Amino acid sequence: MTNWKDPEIQAIRDVLASGRPAPDQPPPTLEESRARLEAFGEMIPLPQGVRCGEATVGGVACQLLTPAAVQGERLVLYFHGGAYVAGNSRSHRPLGGQIAHTVRAACVLPDYRLGPENRFPAAVEDALAVYRAVIAERDPAQVIVAGDSAGGGLTLALALAVKQEGLPQPAGYYVISPWADLTQSSGTYVSKAETDPIIAKAAVDGSAADYLGGADPRQPLASPVFGDFSDLAPMLIQVGSEETLLGDSLKVAEVAGLARVDVRLEIWPEMIHVFQAFFFMSAAARRAISVAGAWMEERLGS
Amino acid sequence: MTNWKDPEIQAIRDVLASGRPAPDQPPPTLEESRARLEAFGEMIPLPQGVRCGEATVGGVACQLLTPAAVQGERLVLYFHGGAYVAGNSRSHRPLGGQIAHTVRAACVLPDYRLGPENRFPAAVEDALAVYRAVIAERDPAQVIVAGDSAGGGLTLALALAVKQEGLPQPAGYYVISPWADLTQSSGTYVSKAETDPIIAKAAVDGSAADYLGGADPRQPLASPVFGDFSDLAPMLIQVGSEETLLGDSLKVAEVAGLARVDVRLEIWPEMIHVFQAFFFMSAAARRAISVAGAWMEERLGS
Numbered sequence: 001m002t003n004w005k006d007p008e009i010q011a012i013r014d015v016l017a018s019g020r021p022a023p024d025q026p027p028p029t030l031e032e033s034r035a036r037l038e039a040f041g042e043m044i045p046l047p048q049g050v051r052c053g054e055a056t057v058g059g060v061a062c063q064l065l066t067p068a069a070v071q072g073e074r075l076v077l078y079f080h081g082g083a084y085v086a087g088n089s090r091s092h093r094p095l096g097g098q099i100a101h102t103v104r105a106a107c108v109l110p111d112y113r114l115g116p117e118n119r120f121p122a123a124v125e126d127a128l129a130v131y132r133a134v135i136a137e138r139d140p141a142q143v144i145v146a147g148d149s150a151g152g153g154l155t156l157a158l159a160l161a162v163k164q165e166g167l168p169q170p171a172g173y174y175v176i177s178p179w180a181d182l183t184q185s186s187g188t189y190v191s192k193a194e195t196d197p198i199i200a201k202a203a204v205d206g207s208a209a210d211y212l213g214g215a216d217p218r219q220p221l222a223s224p225v226f227g228d229f230s231d232l233a234p235m236l237i238q239v240g241s242e243e244t245l246l247g248d249s250l251k252v253a254e255v256a257g258l259a260r261v262d263v264r265l266e267i268w269p270e271m272i273h274v275f276q277a278f279f280f281m282s283a284a285a286r287r288a289i290s291v292a293g294a295w296m297e298e299r300l301g302s
Numbered sequence: 303m304t305n306w307k308d309p310e311i312q313a314i315r316d317v318l319a320s321g322r323p324a325p326d327q328p329p330p331t332l333e334e335s336r337a338r339l340e341a342f343g344e345m346i347p348l349p350q351g352v353r354c355g356e357a358t359v360g361g362v363a364c365q366l367l368t369p370a371a372v373q374g375e376r377l378v379l380y381f382h383g384g385a386y387v388a389g390n391s392r393s394h395r396p397l398g399g400q401i402a403h404t405v406r407a408a409c410v411l412p413d414y415r416l417g418p419e420n421r422f423p424a425a426v427e428d429a430l431a432v433y434r435a436v437i438a439e440r441d442p443a444q445v446i447v448a449g450d451s452a453g454g455g456l457t458l459a460l461a462l463a464v465k466q467e468g469l470p471q472p473a474g475y476y477v478i479s480p481w482a483d484l485t486q487s488s489g490t491y492v493s494k495a496e497t498d499p500i501i502a503k504a505a506v507d508g509s510a511a512d513y514l515g516g517a518d519p520r521q522p523l524a525s526p527v528f529g530d531f532s533d534l535a536p537m538l539i540q541v542g543s544e545e546t547l548l549g550d551s552l553k554v555a556e557v558a559g560l561a562r563v564d565v566r567l568e569i570w571p572e573m574i575h576v577f578q579a580f581f582f583m584s585a586a587a588r589r590a591i592s593v594a595g596a597w598m599e600e601r602l603g604s
Contacts, residue, residue, distance in 0.1 A: 191560065241562045250556050257552070257569030258493065260543045265567040267559030 002195065006270045008282045013272070015281075016197045030210075034086045041091035044280055047101040052093070057108055058133030060126045063089035065097050065107040073142040074105035074300055077134055077170075079158075081149025081274060083179070083207035084123055085115045092148070095277045099146060099174075102293035103300070108134065112154070115211035123211075124221050127158040128165065135168065143170040144296050148274045149245070150207075152178025156224035156252065159232045169233040172299035174292050177239050177274050178248055181225045182208045182217035186247025195242040198273040204244075225251045234262035236295045238288055240271030264295065304497065308572045310584045315574070317583075318499045332512075336388045343393035346582055349403035354395070359410055360435030362428045365391035367399050367409040375444040376407035376602055379436055379472075381460075383451025383576060385481070385509035386425055387417045394450070397579045401448060401476075404595035405602070410436065414456070417513035425513075426523050429460040430467065437470065445472040446598050450576045451547070452509075454480025458526035458554065461534045471535040474601035476594050479541050479576050480550055483527045484510045484519040488549025497544040500575040506546075527553045536564035538597045540590055542573030566597065 004010055019036060021028060028036065046052070049068030054061065076099055080092035089096075089109035100107035112126035134143060147155040152175035159173055189201040212222060220227030225248070235256055239249035246267070253265040268275065268288055279285040306312055321338060323330060330338065348354070351370030356363065378401055382394035391398075391411035402409035414428035436445060449457040454477035461475055491503040510519060522529030527550070537558055541551035548569070555567040570577065570590055578594075581587040 188560070239559075241559050246559060250552070250559070253555070253567060253569065254552050257541075257543050257548060258490070260571040261569070262571050263567070263569040265555060265565070265569075267555065267563070267565040267567075269562040269564050 004270050006284055008284070009270050009272070012275070012278045012282060013197050030085060034082075034088075037082055037087050037091040041093050044094035046094060046097040050097045050101055057110065058129035058131070060130050061089075061111045062130065063093055063096075063109040065093065065100050065109070067097075067101045067104060067106075069104050070106055071104040071300075073138045074103065075134060075138060075143050076100050076103060076105045076107045076296075077131065077143060077145045078107055078109050079112065079127060079145075079147030079151030079154045080109060081147065081151045081179075082114070083204065084120075084150045084154075084211035085207050087151070092151070092277075095148065095279070098279050098289055099292070102289050103144070103296045105144065105300075115207075115213075119213040120211055120215045120222050123154055124157050124161055127154050128161050131158060131162060132167065140168040140170050142300060144172050144174055144299065145170050146174040146176070147178070148176035148277070150179050152176055153180045153182075153224060156180055156227075157221045160220050160224055160227045160229075163231055169231070172234045172236065172296060173232070174236045174296060175238075175252070176276055177243055177245050178237065178252060179204070179245055180223060180248045180252050182212065182223045184208070186245070186251065188247035189244045192242055192244045192246060196244040196273065199244045201244065225255055227255070229256040229259035229261050232256065232259070232261050234299060235264070236292055237263070237265045238276070238292060239265070239267055240273060240275050241267055241269045242271065243273050245273060266291070306572050308586055310586070311572050311574070314577070314580045314584060315499050332387060336384075339384055339389050339393040343395050346396035348396060348399040352399045352403055359412065360431035360433075362432050363391075363413045364432065365395055365398075365411040367395065367402050367411070369399075369403045369406060369408075371406050372408055373406040373602075375440045376405065377436060377440060377445050378402050378405065378407045378409045378598075379433065379445060379447045380409055380411050381414065381429060381447075381449030381453030381456045382411060383449065383453045383481075384416070385506065386422075386452045386456075386513035387509050389453070394453070394579075397450065397581070400581050400591055401594070404591050405446070405598045407446065417509075418515075421515040422513055422517045422524055425456055426459050426463055429456050430463045433460060433464060434469065442470040442472050444602060446474050446476055446601065447472050448476040448478070449480070450478035450579070452481050454478055455482045455484075455526060458482055458529075459523045462522050462526055462529045462531075465533055471533070474536045474538065474598060475534070476538045476598060477540075477554070478578055479545060479547050480539065480554060481506070481547055482525060482550045482554050484514065484525045486510070488547070488553065490549035491546045494544055494546045494548060498546040498575065501546045503546065527557055529557070531558040531561035531563050534558065534561075534563050536601060537566070538594055539565070539567045540578070540594060541567070541569055542575060542577050543569055543571045544573065545575050547575060568593070
């Protein structure tokens, strides 16, 4: 076992381990995984003063979060993670709420369609429909698009789709541990396999198949790292050093930077996949959200 | 010609072009390159209130810069660029002064030994001698080590040497467009050749040979990207999207992040090699130094 310098990361790892089936038990079914992720979201209180509601935006069911203090028209459009097959607006409401609270913005969390029931490109179509509806009603310069894991990949796919459709870009993209290469080509699937308590290649391969069906994973709207990032809005990527998905973040920074996108990549030592979701028990997670908040504030103007 | 969105980058490119010999003229000699770089430094005024002095630190001749307002014991140890064969404490005094002024720190600019007169590892030895002397007199937690280009590579080599020697790490490393791989293996030497007005692979190969003599470029103290970055202090890397050295920055972020270093990589769109040196004519350069200043302030505590 590694002796971590961070005082809280082991406790997070223990929480995760306690939720895993014993070695002699079968792996969780998709339904069980979905239920567990939703229960995680229901367990964590929202920041004080954040009001919740529901609405259909662009034909897609969404959660709406409204912090007590919202600065002007600011809005965070947040895409939850869950490998394109799990997660929903309830599982990721605490993280979305924490981000929205930090940046004093309203937050929309879409329940985009998931595989295997609804395969690629359903999720991207839903993301685009919500974005269209959002910018029909407010200045895109007051919108940040954000997401974690598959939701981070979906954020980047949306960025490419927005450009393709000739729509205006938002103020910026904040992506947390994005899953952006559905061919799983990154070397960190091997080099970080031992220290990543969440994401293993075999499971991700399965989720990719469930999402894509027979579709080519090298399509940019499925795997944004194969896309042309030129003319996209500024991008903040946060990732943990212990992630098998670290390579995806490095690749996103590379393709975006080569294409002249304003890129900031932050690699957080000892941190794990979407560690920000543990803001209620980790100072590093709170610091990461706070640093991202300052970045978003700068993009949105004051 | 590319139509740049940045309003000032073409003017910087014009300044650089005006200093280049015509196609039918011979390339500058090493003496001419050195003189031109020094003249650049002498041309640019220091920020108001910055006092200059000279001193020998750890046996190495240095410029000392003292801004009007210095916060406590803060010090920036700044290593100038110039491909390990050119540049000196006068050529990079304005950039060092601007950084020191921004972060309210004293600044030491060592005239470390250069090739081909003094080959590797003379520069690293000098850097280490200066660092030893600096931390003998003040809290390492109040010291930022910084540098650009070869000085950025030297900063990272020093970081490895400091660990090797069992010395305490500084508060952080701020590296600008570091030259950190003296084998020139990066793909951006080709993909950015057209848009980089400063660094071409053939010239860099020559400088590497002048610096290294027969030494193996894969030694970590020559090419830090081949080193073990574990346990190094936090690192901010800033690089321009139009640089042949962009790949070196990506590689540094990767090897440092994999080794659990706190890494922030910023890729500045349309910017060129060490664009921060043009702070007197570029808002982007001033913004980059200001963003770096905030990062350094956080590392140094307030």
